[in-house]
Amino acid sequence: MYEALVSRLPDLFRASTAGAIKFVDTSSHGFLTVGFDAAAAHATFTLIPASEVVTDYSKQPPGALDNLLQSVSFDIVNGTLSPA
Helix, strand or coil, X not given: CHHHHHHCHHHHHHHHCCCCCCCCCCCEXXXXXXXXXXXXXXXXXXXXXXXXXXXXXXXXXXXXXXXXXXXXEEEEECCEXXXX
């Protein structure tokens, strides 16, 4: 039951919000940075695979995270969301 539910979360999130949720990544952890300028709002998700969150990267060599991080960015202009 757990696997069936978790594997379908992206579809469930989208369906339950009538498509309002535009980005779902249930296999990653991360944070969102939001910025604004005169023309648009800019949102960038910085993500790391969930399997990596148990690793203490403070004890790893510099750059150990470089190939693991992924960014996904969006712009919101006049109420319309689009990939940046």
